[in-house]
Amino acid sequence: MEDFDSAAIGLQFRATMRKYPAAVTIITANDGIRDHGMTATAVTSVSMDPPSMMACLNNRTLLHAMLQNQPYFAVNVLSLSHPEVSEAFSGKVAPEERFATGGWIRDRNNMLILPTAHATVICSRVAAVPFGTHTIFVGQVLRAHVDEETRPLLYQDAAYHASQPAL
Secondary structure: OOOOOHHHHHHHHHHHHHOOOEEOEEEEEEOOOOEEEEEEOOEEEEEEOOEEEEEEEEOOOHHHHHHHHOOEEEEEEOEOOOHHHHHHHHHHOOHHHHHHOOOOEEOOOOOEEOOOOOEEEEEEEEEEEEEOOEEEEEEEEEEEEEOOOOOEEEEEOOEEEEOOOOO
């Protein structure tokens, strides 16, 4: 078995992931009592058949606890006009005050969604896979919408960025 320094690998991996661009999303849920949401970049599609997405959440978060017990969650992909929304949901604003930023509306599954988002995907949770400090939540897509006129907000190296065609 090869020897390795797990602390050094952890530092190298963190540095690598800082350079890895990702779309900025706000994951939202409602537990019947309160709304909650948080900024997340560890979100991606899983399958086209059935259409599904996954979101990786730290086990110590309130949203994690909510998704363990609630059937629905929403993935709101922020647009270039939403850095302040991202900041509010990244922990800089108290959870009960976050939805004051952005003009959120309630959907038919009682979750708050951002109507000006670049894209919104409503999911029904079908799996929760614990791994390390996080849980991978897989949701089957119930509804999806993309705004063809906007561009997604990206996060890389602790800063917001815009995508642009390479050629």
